[in-house]
Amino acid sequence: xxxxxxxxxxxxxxxxxxxxxxxxxxxxxxxxxxxxxxxxxxxxxxxxxxxxxxxxxxxxxxxxxxxxxxxxxxxxxxxxxxxxxxxxxxxxxxxxxxxxxxxxxxxxxxxxxxxxxxxxxxxxxxxxxxxxxxxxx
Numbered sequence: 001x002x003x004x005x006x007x008x009x010x011x012x013x014x015x016x017x018x019x020x021x022x023x024x025x026x027x028x029x030x031x032x033x034x035x036x037x038x039x040x041x042x043x044x045x046x047x048x049x050x051x052x053x054x055x056x057x058x059x060x061x062x063x064x065x066x067x068x069x070x071x072x073x074x075x076x077x078x079x080x081x082x083x084x085x086x087x088x089x090x091x092x093x094x095x096x097x098x099x100x101x102x103x104x105x106x107x108x109x110x111x112x113x114x115x116x117x118x119x120x121x122x123x124x125x126x127x128x129x130x131x132x133x134x135x136x137x
Contacts, residue, residue, distance in 0.1 A: 003031070003034065004035075004036065004099065004101045004102055005028055005035050005036070006038055006095065006099050006101035006104045006105075007020055007037050007038065007105050008039070008092050008104070009059060011059070016136065016137065019136050019137075020105050021037075021107075025066055027105070029071060029072065034074075037066075037077070038079065040091045041055040042082060042083065056076075059078055062076075063075065089124045096129055101131060102132070104125055104132070106134070106136065107122070107137075108137055
């Protein structure tokens with residue numbers, strides 16, 4: 001049913017992302033699907049690696065962990081942005097098209113009051129994507 005799964009990865013590695021990666025591995029094995037982990041990095045200094053140089057090895061490490069026994073095909077795509085918070089939604093939507101994914105699995109938190117005002121990244125992907133979006137909480 002699904003041939004290519006894209007997973008947006010927030011490099012803060014929150015439990016939400018870990019759950020999404022576990023669901024992705026399970027579904028990819030079930031369908032024999034290829035996986036692409038996508039992260040948007042910039043020049044913002046935070047506790048997570050956000051520069052292209054710092055983020056690439058972290059993303060590649062996650063891909064290596066997912067391949068584990070060698071039964072999954074996992075690629076990475078790192079997108080550079082000058083303003084990650086403002087551009088992440090547009091960058092992820094473009095990545096869906098560029099990768100040719102037919103399913104997006106996105107980790108998300110339980111909505112709080114701010115999400116009802118401006119929405120979450122996973123919610124925006126689900127609202128605007130032409131492909132199926134599976135939101136994992």
